[in-house]
Amino acid sequence: MAFTDLDLSFHYRTGGSSGDIINDFYVPVLSEAKIYKRAVGYFTSNSLAIAAKGLSSFIKNGGKMQLIASPHLNKEDIEAINQGYKARDEVLNERLIKELEFDAEDKIIQERLNYLAWLVYNNQLDIKIAVLKDQTSLGIYHEKLGILEDVVGNKIAFSGSSNETEGGLVNNYEAIDVFFSWDNSDEKRVTSKEQAFSNLWTNSNSQLEIIDFPDAVKDKLLKYRKNTYSNRDPEVKNNEIKDQGMGYQINYPRIPDYIKLREYQIEAIKSWFKNSAQGLLEMATGTGKTITAISAVSKLYENTGKLAVVIACPYTHLVNQWVEDLKKFNMAPIIAYGGKNWEETLNDQITSFNYDIINHFCVITTNDTFSSEKMQNQLRNLKSDTVFVADEAHHLGAKYLNSKLIDAIPYRLALSATPNRWYDDEGTDKLLKYFGGKTVYQFGLDQAIGRFLTEYFYYPHIVYLDEDESEEYYEITRKLVKTLGSDDLGKSSEIKEKLLIKRARILSSARKKIDKLNELMGQSTESKYNIVYCGDSDVDGEKQLDKVIKMLGNRLGMKVHSFTAREDHSERKELLERFSEGDLQALVAIKCLDEGVDVPATQNAYILASSTNPREFIQRRGRVLRKHKGKQYSYIHDFIILPRNIDEISELEPALFNMERNLLKRELKRLTEFANLAMNGPEAIETLADVTRAYNLLDV
Known part of the structure; x- marks a missing residue:
């Protein structure tokens, strides 16, 4: 997905009417970004925590980040340098290390520094320090801006500030203005801000000296790395719903606010519902059929209030790709294939679902595991309110796999750019018959080329x-x-x-x-x-x-x-x-x-x-x-x-x-x-x- 597919505003502020700045801006944009350039002003644990908002998906996607910050030198520091008591680099090291200290009870800063430490550990983050060339004053480099770039070269620039004082953040307040490279009125601003950052990064600013991040400070930051990192930003509360007598269901299918479905995707979903939530979507590569399918599932959950989701893919790499998208839709899929320990978890979820203890769960598997006896025995215990989604569904037309399709599942959605099986009309017919008897929507290469494909x-x-x-x-x-x-x-x-x-x-x-x-x-x-x-x-x-x-x-x-x-x-x-x-x-x-x-x-x-x-x-x-x-x-x-x-x-x-x-x-x-x-x-x-x-x- 590109930035242009997101529903973004030109301005955000904490607690403002424009929306939730983390959920509506940082999380969706960083989920699609491949490059993130950020200048944060002070080098403090608080400022770094702001720069690390919503970074979990960015880490997973292998994005590359460049970060510029300035040390917060006090009078004693300046005097020690000017009087020659300590070398400048020694003072900077001490100050930067000290600024990484924070209240151990502050879970937000703790997890955000964990994000940055993971980026450093994965060689995804470079940090540089901006120092005023004139060492006679307490002034610091205080500019705050960010530039992001997606896989197709779209760019977003934003600028603004958090409410900082000498002591740090006040109420974690933040306000930013946002500019888009694909908007003619914003394009020059984006270019200008990117050039400003580039001048800093390459040490081409006449008033500032840019130095490499000291190894000792890097080692200090790496100490904050935990064994894992949270998929949810620590400042974001769980999205909870409460059903009558059902308890809390934290994970359930929900289309995130930042995903804006295209007209043809909406039409595809409508066509599927018109066919009693059964059918095949014949959509070309690059047209977003996975997002369309998960959106259809989310809307089905809205209608039924209870839904088990079973997804089958032909290959493990497709399973892994689906998992990342499912998480964006507030789902926590059970990954079931090969020797992974999934049987007990799936059994517990099916039992809880059947007894109305929970109203949703999702399992995603490979075709091989789906057709296995242990998976079949469990899935046949599902009583109702289940949707089966098949990616690259033409594989399921094979005689052996076709015999494993479960008739008791009422809702069925097949995805394939090429559903017809070569020299196997019988397999094609059986496949279509199971998935509602027809292709309910078609979006071919001829429609996609020039719009979503080159x-x-x-x-x-x-x-x-x-x-x-x-x-x-x-x-x-x-x-x-x-x-x-x-x-x-x-x-x-x-x-x-x-x-x-x-x-x-x-x-x-x-x-x-x-x-x-x-x-x-x-x-x-x-x-x-x-x-x-x-x-x-x-x-x-x-x-x-x-x-x-x-x-x-x-x-x-x-x-x-x-x-x-x-x-x-x-x-x-x-x-x-x-x-x-x-x-x-x-x-x-x-x-x-x-x-x-x-x-x-x-x-x-x-x-x-x-x-x-x-x-x-x-x-x-x-x-x-x-x-x-x-x-x-x-x-x-x-x-x-x-x-x-x-x-x-x-x-x-x-x-x-x-x-x-x-x-x-x-x-x-x-x-x-x-x-x-x-x-x-x-x-x-x-x-x-x-x-x-x-x-x-x-x-x-």
Whole structure:
């Protein structure tokens, strides 16, 4: 989510009519910020506590913070420096360390310093100290401002002050004015304030000297780090509701005030309710289908007053992404997958729910765990008032998973950008039937491109088989033709399947794909944000992926890395961060980037493993088109493999011609799909004009 999706005001103050400054400004903005620059005036435990408001989500999201503050020197300090009793750095160290002391009973400052200590510990926070160059007075640097930036480059600047005296804060009062880079009337102010901060940070201010944060003070701050940190700002009270005779329910589905649903999201939710709170939302990547789903669940809770929420995702990384969003909606999900200790907790929640001790709980799991006997036995104890949400719901169309869907659950919501299962009409029909019989709302890529996704250029590249590959392909194709006339249908079907797999591997592992990639990337060795999709086939006894990595890394000298099942979760997270920062120029993947992994920095995609499965290639395109700071367009290079040169096609016997024609016809469906929405669509289609004429495919 970007800053532009938040409902923000131009002014906030503690206790003011403009709203709760922490809940309505700090928490939502810092939840989406990747960069936070803050100047707070005094370096005191109280001032630092103000700078640390609402930072818990910022820590989790890996945001980077820069903080400038000034030491509060008294007369004795100034005299000690001027008279030479103590060196300036010694005085500063002593004063800064002393200012970190506070009343141990003050839980707010305690937790806020814990936030800052965690940021320091994670290398997410840099602190610099502003000192007046004129050491003859008690004056201090007293400016208070903040600049925040989200993942797509939107910026927010705010300025104002807390009510400080020499002794610290008075009633923790704060008032700020807010400016937005996307507002024409505010843009210059944002730029001006960012430049002012930059001048300070780079020591370019004529009246101030900026020094690095002393190690001794850093060590003191780190001592305030606890084993964990609170997900809720310590100044925010629990949102409690009290039901008649039900006791308190602290966590329940609630749309936060700072989330402003778009018109199409509201329409999607309305359509779901019109279908008795059942149905499938077919929404493109990047259109906020997760937020739409949780908002629908929250509105359902408003209507029913009691609701159990069960969510299933195909992969653990999707579960983890959902958990972060669920917390924003005031929910505390039970995370249930693998060997995690969740069974007893879930059993307690279901029992309490069934006996009306609580009126809500949420469990989120993977498809594998959802279909397990221990999970099924527990979920079948739910009596009513339950909603089942399936992310990437097309997976549940598989025969085994489809049989595990629970008919007793009355409310059902499926999410998928590509719900139709490839070559499995029966699975698709069963899936739709369970989720209310239809897609209740559709928001496709054609609607999302240009609004929530980048526009793109599409370049299909024709690649031919080598001579020996072409001969092997020809022989296999001739054998396939012979199987069509076999009297033994069972044996013929088995032979045909093996031959088709063998022939597909020849196309997948074609040597000239790597040669073509070398030609293209050789012209862009300084480029960044490249993803190469490979197949899992061998090329001359070595995996295509490994050959590509060697070619890019050794021959072209680029910084590349694989992104496959070989890398564990922590490695993948690190690789994605390095890629987004431009440290890695390219990621080479097989299928790990197909579904649910957000890599918005991607600008160029090279598709060596060309899938004819619409779901796969549509999802890959969606991954590439995510918006990101400084990214205007995306570029997709698709490798179209042909078994023979065009001048040889007319010499083929009819059976071979028809078989190759059908193969190319499936390839052209992908090309047409990509080209239809591309900026250079007509030119892309024209690339294959000679081939389509030769195979008589002009009507495709």
